[in-house]
Amino acid sequence: MPAFTATAPGKIILFGEHAVVYGEPAIAVPVQALQARAVINAVLSGKSGEIQIEAPDISLAADLKDLDIDHPLRVAVTEVAGENKLDLVPACRIRITSTIPLSSGLGSSAAISSALIRALSAFLGVQMTDEEVSQAAFEVETIHHGTPSGIDNNVVTFRRPVYYQKGNPMEFLSIQTPFHILIAGSGFPGNTRKAVSTVRESWLTEPERYQKIFSEIGNITRRARELISAGDPRELGPLMDQNHSLLQDLGVSTTRLDHLVQTARNAGALGAKLSGGGLGGHLIALVDDEVEAVRENLLEEGADSVFLTAVESSPPLSQAE
DSSP: OOOEEEEEEEEEEEEOTTGGGGTOOEEEEEEEEEEEEEEEEEOTTSOTTOEEEEEGGGTEEEEGGGSOTTOHHHHHHHHHHHHTTOSSOOSEEEEEEEOSOTTSSSOHHHHHHHHHHHHHHHHTTOOOOHHHHHHHHHHHHHHHHSSOOSHHHHHHHHOSOEEEOTTSOOEEOOOSSOEEEEEEEOSSOOOHHHHHHHHHHHHHHSHHHHHHHHHHHHHHHHHHHHHHHHTOGGGHHHHHHHHHHHHHHHTOOOHHHHHHHHHHHHTTOSEEEEESSOSSSEEEEEESTTHHHHHHHHHHTTOSEEEEEEEOOOOOOOOOO
């Protein structure tokens, strides 16, 4: 019996993190160079319900039933089984691998969930729509992060640049003029759950002040969408700088992130900001001819990884193999 394989890319948020949870828009794009992969093989000699999970990147090798009930991988399998009204999944071995750094703001958990959900549905002989895969991944994200915006599961499932606002239909962005982003690791893992919780507590304490910040981030995101649609990506740089300043006001940046963001700007980046939940994780920098200078300076100043990604209109989604 053949193996069933599915992949999902990483992602970066260009604009709108945190504000998107409070009804403002966000723009996110897939990072195709980073991939999560799920491979499922039937175990013909096993009994229904016997599922072996292997995730070497996190040194995990266990039976599914031995994982905590709210473990993201167990929740993902449960979501697919429930969606297809199955009490037991046929015996199988699931192997999860990923080149997406964990706790980095690059969509690792959503990509792993999306890949696993898509591969498992194919293994079960059912066809889940992209919307159903995304919704199932969102349920896993809720367990993992508390109150996620929904943007991660959408962009990694559909593999296309998206403009997303809660309560509105998701819109795919057409990239008129491709542009390039350097992604740099701060050297410290992010903590999306803590960052989301911290912002929420502050919002409850000072709702008017924080709603004003969210609104300003939303306006920046809307302007960014206009520039992308008009084919003027170089003008996104100042908007990234403004967005980062507002994220500082929300309390989700760090001294290290701020230093690296300024390093990128000083080295010639058109703009730079943290990307994702914050409190660690990654920053992004809009670059043009000065790519190598920005890369070298970031590494010299303590970035633990720096790689380049192109933002362009993505090809159609590839289904599970």
